[in-house]
Amino acid sequence: MLHYSPMETTMSSAKKQDLPYKCENCPSRGEGIFCELSHNDLDDVSNHKVLNTYKKGQTLFVQGNPPYGMYCISNGNIKVTQVGEDGKEAIVRIASAGDVLGHRSLFTDQYYNATATAIDDCTVCFLDKKYIMKLVQSQPSVSVNLISKLGRDLGAAEHRISSFYQKNVRERLAELLLLLKESHGHKEGERYKLEIKLTREEMASIIGTASETLIRFMSELKQEGFISQEGKTIYIDDEKGLLDFANISY
Amino acid sequence: MERLSPDEMNIILDHVQPRDYGTMTEVIYEGQIPNVGYLIVDGTIDLYKRKKPFKALGVGQLIGVGELMNNHNFRYTAVIHPGTKVCILDRSTIFELLDEFRDDEVKKYFEHDCA
Numbered sequence: 001m002l003h004y005s006p007m008e009t010t011m012s013s014a015k016k017q018d019l020p021y022k023c024e025n026c027p028s029r030g031e032g033i034f035c036e037l038s039h040n041d042l043d044d045v046s047n048h049k050v051l052n053t054y055k056k057g058q059t060l061f062v063q064g065n066p067p068y069g070m071y072c073i074s075n076g077n078i079k080v081t082q083v084g085e086d087g088k089e090a091i092v093r094i095a096s097a098g099d100v101l102g103h104r105s106l107f108t109d110q111y112y113n114a115t116a117t118a119i120d121d122c123t124v125c126f127l128d129k130k131y132i133m134k135l136v137q138s139q140p141s142v143s144v145n146l147i148s149k150l151g152r153d154l155g156a157a158e159h160r161i162s163s164f165y166q167k168n169v170r171e172r173l174a175e176l177l178l179l180l181k182e183s184h185g186h187k188e189g190e191r192y193k194l195e196i197k198l199t200r201e202e203m204a205s206i207i208g209t210a211s212e213t214l215i216r217f218m219s220e221l222k223q224e225g226f227i228s229q230e231g232k233t234i235y236i237d238d239e240k241g242l243l244d245f246a247n248i249s250y
Numbered sequence: 251m252e253r254l255s256p257d258e259m260n261i262i263l264d265h266v267q268p269r270d271y272g273t274m275t276e277v278i279y280e281g282q283i284p285n286v287g288y289l290i291v292d293g294t295i296d297l298y299k300r301k302k303p304f305k306a307l308g309v310g311q312l313i314g315v316g317e318l319m320n321n322h323n324f325r326y327t328a329v330i331h332p333g334t335k336v337c338i339l340d341r342s343t344i345f346e347l348l349d350e351f352r353d354d355e356v357k358k359y360f361e362h363d364c365a
Contacts, residue, residue, distance in 0.1 A: 048341060048342075050283050050284070050285050050318065050321075050341075051283070052282045052283055052285070053282075054279070054282075055279075058276070058279055059275070059276065062273055062275045063273075064272040064273050065271055065272065065273065065275055066269035066270070066271070066338065068285075068286055068338045068340055069285060069286070069340060111272075126285040128285075128286065128340030128341055128342050128343070129340065129342075130340065130342035130343065130346075131340075131341070131342045134342075
């Protein structure tokens with residue numbers, strides 16, 4: 001007879017790895033789709049999930065493979081990329097703490113149309129499809145939060161498409177820096193430090209240009225005093241100027 | 251590592267539809283708790299220990315199920331070959347199978363880690 005006690009085993013395993021084994025202790029608590037669940041329901045999620053750390057470069061799922069669940073990012077950053085028929089890789093978005101991944105494939109039952117790769121060391125929880133579907137049916141707050149998430153994803157995708165048609169590369173770069181400021185910016189005095197380290201290739205891929213072009217425009221933005229750089233860390237020094245430069249108004 | 255007999259495989263195949271993997275993929279990383287377990291229906295999964303090839307697993311073999319159900323870290327990196335067909339055994343599915351086949355021999359395979 002099998003006697004599984006997921007709670008105990010999860011706790012002992014997680015303590016060894018010093019991970020936030022319970023959803024209530026998650027660093028991104030308050031930002032996820034399960035945050036409105038009751039204490040007991042959240043405990044049930046904690047008991048069912050699989051908690052892991054992914055090292056930089058490890059993949060959570062791969063384009064073309066079958067989906068089997070949803071990933072909740074506890075901390076760290078993950079890039080979602082698509083490889084076209086020409087073999088070129090494009091970053092379609094950066095997911096970070098509180099975000100979920102793999103949710104769209106769950107509902108469409110299509111194979112993954114993108115690959116998720118850790119940009120830095122990440123802590124990620126996994127919940128299988130059947131369990132998510134059970135939650136969607138029994139917990140209205142989870143359904144509403146998932147629909148809201150899908151809606152925001154769709155809005156972001158539409159904005160990205162229009163940005164590609166309506167803005168030039170300079171404006172798209174300025175816009176990217178402002179978006180990174182919103183998602184990863186940490187205020188330091190009068191400026192914002194971007195708490196994410198993307199390579200020039202990754203940034204170029206996000207705005208759909210060549211690395212050389214991106215480097216040229218980054219230098220321009222630095223000369224204009226909109227941004228500065230210390231080592232690999234980028235700072236937004238003049239948000240207002242960058243907003244004007246990006247041709248957008250928030 | 252033990253291999254499920256065709257009859258034992260059929261019990262799982264009756265409940266879980268096999269899925270194809272189109273690209274070579276690291277499905278479990280060494281040191282992680284597997285997100286799901288796998289039953290190989292066709293093709294091969296290679297195990298690596300500290301990036302060195304350790305063993306190739308084939309049809310009828312289960313991977314990661316014991317570790318998943320016991321929250322144990324997997325001791326290898328498992329790499330699935332393109333064209334390999336597997337039954338994906340997540341926690342919910344395994345609990346369902348255990349409920350349904352409480353006295354069946356199949357359940358013993360869900361207890362043990364990948365040796």
